[in-house]
Amino acid sequence: MSLSQHDIDREVAELRDAYEKSRAGGAPAAHHPSRDYAPYRSSVLRHPKQPLVPVQPDPETVELHTPVFGSTDVTDIDHDLTRQHHGEPLGERITVAGRLLDSAGRPVRGQLIELWQANAAGRYAHLRDQHPAPLDPHFTGVGRTLTGDDGSYSFTTIKPGAYPWRNHENAWRPAHIHFSLFGSAFTQRLITQMYFPNDPLFAYDPILQSVTDESARQALVATYDHSLSRSEWSLGYRWDIVLDGPSATWIEEGRR
Amino acid sequence: MSALQPTPSHTVGPFYGYALPFPGGGDVAPAGHADVITVHGRVYDGAGEPIPDALIELWQADTDGDLSGAPGSLRRDPVTGGYLGRNGVDFTGFARVPTDADGQWSVRTLPPGARPGHAPYISVCVFARGLLHHLFTRVYFPQDTDAHAIDPLLASLDADRRETLVATAERAPGSYRFDIRLQGEKETVFLEFD
Numbered sequence A: 001m002s003l004s005q006h007d008i009d010r011e012v013a014e015l016r017d018a019y020e021k022s023r024a025g026g027a028p029a030a031h032h033p034s035r036d037y038a039p040y041r042s043s044v045l046r047h048p049k050q051p052l053v054p055v056q057p058d059p060e061t062v063e064l065h066t067p068v069f070g071s072t073d074v075t076d077i078d079h080d081l082t083r084q085h086h087g088e089p090l091g092e093r094i095t096v097a098g099r100l101l102d103s104a105g106r107p108v109r110g111q112l113i114e115l116w117q118a119n120a121a122g123r124y125a126h127l128r129d130q131h132p133a134p135l136d137p138h139f140t141g142v143g144r145t146l147t148g149d150d151g152s153y154s155f156t157t158i159k160p161g162a163y164p165w166r167n168h169e170n171a172w173r174p175a176h177i178h179f180s181l182f183g184s185a186f187t188q189r190l191i192t193q194m195y196f197p198n199d200p201l202f203a204y205d206p207i208l209q210s211v212t213d214e215s216a217r218q219a220l221v222a223t224y225d226h227s228l229s230r231s232e233w234s235l236g237y238r239w240d241i242v243l244d245g246p247s248a249t250w251i252e253e254g255r256r
Numbered sequence B: 001m002s003a004l005q006p007t008p009s010h011t012v013g014p015f016y017g018y019a020l021p022f023p024g025g026g027d028v029a030p031a032g033h034a035d036v037i038t039v040h041g042r043v044y045d046g047a048g049e050p051i052p053d054a055l056i057e058l059w060q061a062d063t064d065g066d067l068s069g070a071p072g073s074l075r076r077d078p079v080t081g082g083y084l085g086r087n088g089v090d091f092t093g094f095a096r097v098p099t100d101a102d103g104q105w106s107v108r109t110l111p112p113g114a115r116p117g118h119a120p121y122i123s124v125c126v127f128a129r130g131l132l133h134h135l136f137t138r139v140y141f142p143q144d145t146d147a148h149a150i151d152p153l154l155a156s157l158d159a160d161r162r163e164t165l166v167a168t169a170e171r172a173p174g175s176y177r178f179d180i181r182l183q184g185e186k187e188t189v190f191l192e193f194d
């Protein structure tokens, strides 16, 4: 028996209600999704059942240091996904820009940001993506950049399309861009997804809804920013990213 | 200092494969180094099935215990835009390997150094479709039994759970097996950092 959207909606609503009830009872906010979020069916057999073991890191802990990336790890056109082929990709050209910050608001400097996405038709350049939408010979959908001294980053790309998946009957992912981020400590490592404002698919998507906290969910949605739009060229979206977890600098300052 | 709300994690999804892995992602040891070790294993789900779409990242100290790393893990060619591979000299301390169709991954690296009072280990971060938030674990090595007895993490664990963090030595010298079980029997110990 295949699951309907209605079945998924009911599970999503139950888990959201349970979260809101726990918040009303004084439980702390959950910024991240629970790993055992059943409406996202792939999570069922892939989350640990034992509690995570807490580690109190000190400044010499391996995980409070992190790999470093430099100018040899990116090329000059990696941040412009529309210039990686001989022709122009199809779709709506956009600029996505913002800052990478730690939870104290300090910029994360010179670290690697990677992104990947579907093309304008909602198709990934991945052999296993069998969505019958056209591939674009002028678009791969992979970008990289290093953050600036103020934590800033900017990508030029194409607005990705929504695409179907097999979580349940008639399941569609809202348009999104996958992001991979490094901080000043390995504990800050983050892989996430950025969404576009006012997408009508938000309510139907168990991956976005796995973030049960309303304000945390909003943090995954970029803002249309007219000042980032470029005349007769591209539309601008702003998205700041805040890394969780202890950072090496936080520990150092805490000890001073 | 006002704390900003962190950006929530999301799954890496099934289609990262043409974006995140890079050639030589598991070849951390500089070319021709005499002390190269191989660390490999499988990732399993709660039904005991291998996971063919997980992504494993490893981060470690060099043989002297130095954690400063070096850039150049993903070294790119400014002429073709493709990958050049690591320069064969610098030790970046970072590996990134996808699991294959049988759920297997492997890296060639150098044995990490450690500081007094701690056993040497490699830090591991696991991503996968179905995993909404990555998981951290550690690879410890079977020959370091004296250090295991005093290591703050290992010493705090029951023997059967501790075992999941210690790689198995294989017949080939310098080859270690480290399986990762996301759920169920012999579930790997996963860590959180406060």
Ligand SMILES: [Fe+3]
Pocket (backbone or CB within 6 Å): A173, A176, A178, B013, B015
């Ligand atoms: Fe996706």
